Amino acid sequence: MVVKGWLGACLLALAAGAAAAQEPIRLGMIDGLSGPFANAGEAVARNLRLAIDRVNARGGVRTAEGQRPLELVTFDSKGNVDESLIQFRALVDRRIPFVLQGNSSAVAAALVGAVNRHNARQPDARVLYMNYSAVDPALTNENCSFWHFRFDAGADMRMEALTEVIRADASVRRVYLIAQDYSFGHQVSRLARDMLAAKRPDVKIVGDEFHPIGKIKDFAPYIAKIKASGADAVITGNWGNDLTLMVKAAREGGLGAKFYTFYGNGLGAPAAMGDAGVGRVLAVAEWHPNVGGAASDAFYQAFRSRYPEPKDDYVHLRMQMMIEMLARAIEQAGSTDAVKVARALEGMRYVNDFHDATVRADDHQVLQPLYVSMMERQGGEVRFDNEGSGFGFRTVKRLKSAQTTRATTCKMERP
Numbered sequence: 001m002v003v004k005g006w007l008g009a010c011l012l013a014l015a016a017g018a019a020a021a022q023e024p025i026r027l028g029m030i031d032g033l034s035g036p037f038a039n040a041g042e043a044v045a046r047n048l049r050l051a052i053d054r055v056n057a058r059g060g061v062r063t064a065e066g067q068r069p070l071e072l073v074t075f076d077s078k079g080n081v082d083e084s085l086i087q088f089r090a091l092v093d094r095r096i097p098f099v100l101q102g103n104s105s106a107v108a109a110a111l112v113g114a115v116n117r118h119n120a121r122q123p124d125a126r127v128l129y130m131n132y133s134a135v136d137p138a139l140t141n142e143n144c145s146f147w148h149f150r151f152d153a154g155a156d157m158r159m160e161a162l163t164e165v166i167r168a169d170a171s172v173r174r175v176y177l178i179a180q181d182y183s184f185g186h187q188v189s190r191l192a193r194d195m196l197a198a199k200r201p202d203v204k205i206v207g208d209e210f211h212p213i214g215k216i217k218d219f220a221p222y223i224a225k226i227k228a229s230g231a232d233a234v235i236t237g238n239w240g241n242d243l244t245l246m247v248k249a250a251r252e253g254g255l256g257a258k259f260y261t262f263y264g265n266g267l268g269a270p271a272a273m274g275d276a277g278v279g280r281v282l283a284v285a286e287w288h289p290n291v292g293g294a295a296s297d298a299f300y301q302a303f304r305s306r307y308p309e310p311k312d313d314y315v316h317l318r319m320q321m322m323i324e325m326l327a328r329a330i331e332q333a334g335s336t337d338a339v340k341v342a343r344a345l346e347g348m349r350y351v352n353d354f355h356d357a358t359v360r361a362d363d364h365q366v367l368q369p370l371y372v373s374m375m376e377r378q379g380g381e382v383r384f385d386n387e388g389s390g391f392g393f394r395t396v397k398r399l400k401s402a403q404t405t406r407a408t409t410c411k412m413e414r415p
Helices: 005-022 038-057 081-093 105-121 155-167 183-199 220-229 241-252 269-277 294-306 317-333 338-345
Strands: 025-031 061-063 066-068 070-076 098-101 128-131 148-150 174-180 204-211 233-236 258-261 281-285 349-352 355-360 365-367 370-377 391-399
Touching: 025 038, 025 081, 025 317, 038 070, 038 294, 038 317, 061 317, 070 081, 081 098, 081 105, 098 105, 105 128, 105 183, 128 338, 148 365, 155 183, 155 258, 155 281, 155 370, 155 391, 174 183, 174 220, 183 204, 183 233, 204 220, 220 241, 233 241, 241 258, 241 269, 258 269, 269 281, 269 370, 269 391, 317 338, 317 349, 317 355
Parallel strands: 025 070, 025 098, 098 128, 128 148, 174 204, 174 233, 233 258, 258 281
Antiparallel strands: 061 066, 281 370, 349 355, 355 365, 370 391
């Protein structure tokens, strides 16, 4: 049937508008979904999907064309830089306006460069890069970009929190540094040395070692060296299986040192350490399940209701916060235009009943409180365990945003 006249034109326009309103806003996640860090990538996807479902349950995102749902599209980087860049090309070929990535600062650095080049070449198809876990400080300092936003605390912010606890821990006298051998691991080592020298000049660094990322299957030789050094504390930024296998070797090797970690509260690490980790394994994050309060409990229980399997229990507030802030920025911009959404994100504040975060416009770093927590047996203050292990974490120290905020050297070029 051919519809004629202005009425027909209006009907066709309305139909087209309705179709456009239902077109999802696609978010492209590039991360390792196979290979040695697949469990870390899968944990990210679970957090993102829950956050997206929450936005879609209230009708999606309001744009000038109407309500539009969010949709997660995953791209498997296999955990390496070259594959990540191939997947980025596939993402932009599909005209996906938002890149989500975080596991690996080496990948992040490559993606920042790729996004910068793409946006310069194709100003009508620009993309924004939303970083949920790559914490190399360079990403918001000398290598900052208008197109990049980081929702995790930088390594310098996390180390600030850990070393504040070490400052007050008189039992720490000899520290061993061990890290993955890439940009992030080297930053962790440098930051630990600098901050310990300033806060605890009496502490002796008895080891400073780097190992290949994602390739060590048996950390027993490393643990033997740590024991031989006489270290009473280990500082590590290791993540994923590199951390899990290391703490497992520490338990099996009878290493009694404390572990000051960035990510020791999940992905199998608590179960791998078991009783040997009680009172010894510490982690730093923007939140943990035993923060306390009805709102925090409800947030955690919503995740566990969606993902009841113990192996799936690794909750990240920052990833879910990122989706909420992105949805609000799209609404404020009225579109997915990268420049408009970026400007809406700058200075944005996220506040709920248990968290308060702000996007610093100068470098696109999110500033937020951090918690240092210690592994304990479930019970009492530790109401929730991790991954069904029977072990959870209790708060040792909470640092306000102002306590972990670091100056930035970012000289951002703006469109």
